Amino acid sequence: MTNSTLDLIHAHGSVRAYKTDPLPASMVETIVAAAQRASSSSNLQAYSVIAVTDAARRARLAELCGKQMFIAQAPLFLAWCADLARLDRVCALRGYSQSTEYVENFLIGAIDVGITAQNAALAAESLGLGICYVGSIRNNPREVIQLLGLPRLVFPVVGMTIGVPEKPPTLRPRLPLQAVLHRECYNFDQDQSLREYDRTMAATGIYDQRQVPVPGKPGEVEEYGWLEHTARRVSQATRAFMRDVLNEQGFALK
Template structure:
């Protein structure tokens, strides 16, 4: 599949966490977001927005809110991708209708729209020679992000994205074997553990998962550690505070 130039482009993706000290022109940011707007969007509702932060002080503040992630402050641009039903609220008012955003579905649709748009933006940025790294840490302290960026009701930050000119070329992080994620006609659980053991060896060989002291770890260990902890217990309340019901 990697023989097709566009598929090669997709597969060349690496998250970039070190950037050259060189600005990204505003027109380039506009080009990337305009490309993101070409993505599919549920019911043609376009329920996402993005806040581009170029101001160094604000980026440093956001880096802190994202758990002290240095690349957030170091990249010349930080994009905050948001689920956004504010425009739908305005549309309802324009037509004397009552905006319904009380269901989990309403939030999920907007979050999926935002996720699709930000991945399109990532591919566009990479096509222009830029590097990106998504930042889920934006949901660590969402209420403070809402205040800092002045997000109105019905707007909630889904993910951040660092953007800038790469100053590193990290190794590829191997992905799960295809049969672990691609099921034909019916989901199969058979043989999964065997596949994961083989994958663990591949990831160890690549040396892409390391502890702080540099010890190499298998993928299942990292995944199990992540999956056995709880994170962001305040998230539901923060989403609801922005006007979304999650019924």
């Protein structure tokens, strides 16, 4: 089964090289208006997005976000933020005080961000633009919060570069469907899918490293693929300061 929406979705690949020309000013409004159509938990719309086009600010963001220079190159950077500050105002206007101290409150904002940002991504791609999410906006969150002037109860969850691609993106294979689609209840039998995907990803040649020792089999080597790459990635603690920064921004996470 196919249609133009499915074709667009299946054509996605992250773009990390952009033409530097500015986008027409109306483009960001078209993209964010489409993003706003996304579903939202209780229609709270607990997110905000900061559109950054100023070259100096994009360059600073590139520095703060893992020195990823495509961030300075792309004409538009969107900082997607969980935003409970607006709801504080809603409460104040009606004489209430907002409960913001639970993990659930932050989750509501973070989920709204994810859904809304992905709507924006598809809207941008439908206009012939390329995008790349920027999770490393959380590498130096205090500095990003200051740079973007984010108030209490607003937290930068993810960034996104948008611009005209320098060249069409390479499509990165996904896990076999059966690894992510479980029917009726959770299927623990995933090793075959994982090994199949490991070989598929190794064959793309995207990894710098070619061979690694086989765990538990001294002297044997195998191709460096998604399994090794991903195991290395998730065995490291990342951004262990996150709870502290969230607390500082007013998200108590009880």
